[in-house]
Amino acid sequence: xxxEFPLEVxxxxxxxxxxxxxxxxxxxxxxxxxxxALRDSxxxxxxxxxxxxxxxxxxxxxxxxxxxxxxxxxSGVLITNAGHSHPKIVDAIVKQASKSLLTSYCFPxxxxxxLVQKLVExxxxxxxxxxxxxxGAESTECALKLMRxxxxxxxxxxxxxxxxxxxxxxGRTMGSQQMGGMAGGKAWIKNYDPEIVHVPFPDGFRNEDxxxxxxxxxxxxxxxxxxxxxxxxxETYQGVGPNFMPKEYAQKLRKWCDDNQALLCFDxxxxxxxxxxxxxxxxxxxxxxxxxxxGKGFSSSLPISGVIGRADVMDMYGPNEMTSTHSANPICCxxxxxxxxxxxxxxxxxNAVSVGKTLKSxxxxxxxxxxxxxxxxxxxxxxxxxxxxxxxxxxPDYDLAWRTILACFRKGxxxxxxxxxxxxxxxxxxxxxxxxxxxKEGCSVLREALKESIA
Numbered sequence: 231x232x233x234e235f236p237l238e239v240x241x242x243x244x245x246x247x248x249x250x251x252x253x254x255x256x257x258x259x260x261x262x263x264x265x266x267a268l269r270d271s272x273x274x275x276x277x278x279x280x281x282x283x284x285x286x287x288x289x290x291x292x293x294x295x296x297x298x299x300x301x302x303x304x305s306g307v308l309i310t311n312a313g314h315s316h317p318k319i320v321d322a323i324v325k326q327a328s329k330s331l332l333t334s335y336c337f338p339x340x341x342x343x344x345l346v347q348k349l350v351e352x353x354x355x356x357x358x359x360x361x362x363x364x365x366g367a368e369s370t371e372c373a374l375k376l377m378r379x380x381x382x383x384x385x386x387x388x389x390x391x392x393x394x395x396x397x398x399x400x401g402r403t404m405g406s407q408q409m410g411g412m413a414g415g416k417a418w419i420k421n422y423d424p425e426i427v428h429v430p431f432p433d434g435f436r437n438e439d440x441x442x443x444x445x446x447x448x449x450x451x452x453x454x455x456x457x458x459x460x461x462x463x464x465e466t467y468q469g470v471g472p473n474f475m476p477k478e479y480a481q482k483l484r485k486w487c488d489d490n491q492a493l494l495c496f497d498x499x500x501x502x503x504x505x506x507x508x509x510x511x512x513x514x515x516x517x518x519x520x521x522x523x524x525g526k527g528f529s530s531s532l533p534i535s536g537v538i539g540r541a542d543v544m545d546m547y548g549p550n551e552m553t554s555t556h557s558a559n560p561i562c563c564x565x566x567x568x569x570x571x572x573x574x575x576x577x578x579x580x581n582a583v584s585v586g587k588t589l590k591s592x593x594x595x596x597x598x599x600x601x602x603x604x605x606x607x608x609x610x611x612x613x614x615x616x617x618x619x620x621x622x623x624x625x626p627d628y629d630l631a632w633r634t635i636l637a638c639f640r641k642g643x644x645x646x647x648x649x650x651x652x653x654x655x656x657x658x659x660x661x662x663x664x665x666x667x668x669x670k671e672g673c674s675v676l677r678e679a680l681k682e683s684i685a
Contacts, residue, residue: 232628232653235280235636237262242640249291249668250642250675251299257281258296278647280639287314290664292644300644301672305659307646308500308613311527312572313663319531322568326561334560336553341563348570349538352509354518359544362536362558366499366525367401369535372552373463373521374405377493380543381460384491391454392423393462393492395431397470397651400463400497409463412470412651427452431464433473435606435617436624436651440475442482456486461493466501466511466522469657470650471608471615480515487520493543499525499535500613504573504662507583507611514610530569534562578662586611588666589658592673596680603630603684612664616656616680618648626654630683637679643672 239259245252264283285295290313292300326341346360363369381389398411407416411428429448432440467474487494496519501511505527512519521539528534573579590609593616597607605619618627631648634656638645649655
């Protein structure tokens with residue numbers, strides 16, 4: 231079980247730079263009292279992050295109420311692609327809220343109209359139908375429903391197998407967790423769906439065999455006939471790394487799905503809206519899926535998600551047969567549309583490519599410097615990771631990752647708790663608007679924290 235970060239007064243070294251400011255105690259007594267009161271009323275599962283009470287967040291910084299400022303390497307949890315509280319997004323939210331239209335169920339509203347048309351405009355040709363939802367898990371559940379429905383429509387009940395990957399994460403609802411490939415999170419499920427199967431992901435680190443032949447071989451060993459596969463779903467990059475597919479593998483997967491009349495779906499919840507240096511992460515592979523799921527960085531603010539896909543797939547369900555209570559909430563839609571406009575107008579995708587090169591270089595240098603303790607340092611655009619390992623193995627070192635994140639917190643660099651296989655991944659995901667100078671400062675803090683945590 232993951233550890234709670236210590237809820238105790240800690241005297242920090244004063245810090246004051248352009249991007250960070252800390253003085254006195256982190257956390258202080260008042261923060262501890264507030265968090266303790268919260269814990270009295272809130273589920274234990276919500277205790278997993280460093281002990282800061284967010285007071286406000288702007289651009290690339292998070293502030294508490296006591297004058298402390300953190301440089302944010304988390305984007306919340308890969309949410310604030312355009313930066314925290316971007317003025318144009320805030321204005322869009324306030325303007326829509328001021329119109330006295332806060333919800334409309336599935337009745338049309340203007341922000342929904344504008345948003346879905348914009349999404350089709352920025353998506354690859356052929357992906358021209360949108361279904362809006364609230365959370366990433368909702369979108370992957372919807373994709374599961376669509377893949378299986380279409381499979382049975384064209385191949386009968388036998389064509390219902392869904393292929394996913396080991397070590398994947400697709401959300402915490404029952405269907406999404408069964409598609410996910412990490413056993414620990416779904417131990418609560420009693421009756422597993424036997425037609426959701428998993429194959430090794432070609433990450434090149436824990437699975438060194440990156441050939442597509444392994445995909446086919448694994449299905450054969452599982453007794454799965456290709457003709458019975460309704461769909462294949464993969465995170466565009468696995469969040470445990472981030473682990474990317476080799477381009478050749480992705481292209482062979484696309485062909486395999488075409489040859490076997492299976493839908494290919496990419497879970498873009500962590501990867502979309504510029505995070506990888508492209509509008510959508512799958513564009514790195516020079517392929518187009520049949521479906522993809524959106525969430526997190528979709529609005530850089532409010533909860534909204536969705537699925538985009540081919541019209542023949544998205545239109546299988548008739549009126550009122552596939553809906554969601556808060557689908558296309560007008561305020562969330564206004565925020566999402568403003569987010570897309572900010573990404574375009576401020577060239578944030580181009581910035582993710584440019585500054586992402588610096589982030590990648592810094593992380594690779596840390597992996598080389600601490601090679602006994604950091605086994606892998608993948609990075610693309612503005613998402614990267616350091617995989618902490620126990621020396622001489624590929625076994626995750628959760629304690630090292632946890633100590634490093636705590637040390638960063640106490641130095642003014644904010645990241646979320648360790649993630650991934652065995653909790654060994656230190657995930658780095660700055661807002662796309664972060665400058666090269668800020669990335670370098672953050673990485674210098676991370677390097678210092680690693681050194682102290684290893685000692």
